[in-house]
Amino acid sequence: MATLELIWDEVHTYTLWAWDRPRGSHTTARVIKRFKKRVYLVEIGFRGQDQTQLAIIKTARGDYESQIALREYDFYSNELLQLQGQVVPECYGLFKGKVNGIDLFILVLEYCHGPEPQRTLDLKLDENRELMLSVCKLHQVGVTHGNLVDGHHFLKTENGVRIIDFSAAFRHRCRNVFPVLMTPNGPTENCGCPELMNMEKRYGLLGDMASRKSAEQLAFAYW
Known part of the structure; x- marks a missing residue:
């Protein structure tokens, strides 16, 4: 079974086993920085080799946190797999694994680094569209993020926008996952989804376009 050797500090090293990979590589991760509670930057590599790749780990201890980690991993393994x-x-x-008799789960993710997008008026229209279409793609596969309103879960990377942290996500079917045309008074139509409506208000296709048709043509170019 694939394993992860986690070097927490100079004193503590833990061995963990892959949740659902009976075969696979054995890797080592060394914690180098704490970003926030339960989120750490690590250097990771194959066992016995230098740890040269940066990654993010999210830790979960105890029953409550473990259930959140399992649910987030389930999203990554299913609905979010193609994204x-x-x-x-x-x-x-x-x-x-276990630490002092308590279950410890480690979710290992790509290290996506970059600035959080600024508010709408400070963004170029192209960047607004990229953010909005990324959210639409989430809803297209049946996922509501649940925490996008605060704006802290978007990262602009050199390879495009990434939406992070699905610990509060839930499954949801939208009847419309297409960006709508915005006017100064808000969206021109109600898409029936609170998260998409809030995102339209913040990042939607702005009302300097003459018609719904022109907005659709522009969106298709970025889809």
């Missing part, structure tokens, strides 16, 4: 590396980070696996 990895394009709209969401690559997921390298979920690993489980």
Whole structure:
């Protein structure tokens, strides 16, 4: 079974086993920086070799956090699988071990680095469209992120926008996952989805375009 050797510090090293990969490589990850609670930057590589690749790990301990980690990994393994590396980070696996008798889960993800997008008026129209279409692609595969309103879950990378952190996501079927034309008073139509409506208000196709038809043509060019 694939394993992950996690070097936490100079004193503590833990061995974890892949959650659902009976065969696979053995890797080592060394924690180098804490970003926030339960989110760390690591250097990772094959066991016995230098750890040269940067990655993100999300830790979960105890029953409650473990269930959140399992649910997030389930999204990455199913609905988000085809969006990895394009709209969401690559997921390298979920690993489980025990520390002091308590379950420890480690979710290993691609390190996506870049600035958070600024508010709409500070963005070029092209960047607004890219953000909006990324959200639409989530909803197209049946996922509502759940925390996009605060704007802290978008990262602009050299390879495009990434949407991160699906710990609050839930499954959802939209009747319309196409960006709508915005006017100064808001969207020209109600798409029936609160998250998409909020994103339209912040990042939608702005009303300097003459018609719904022109907005559709422009969106298709970026789809």
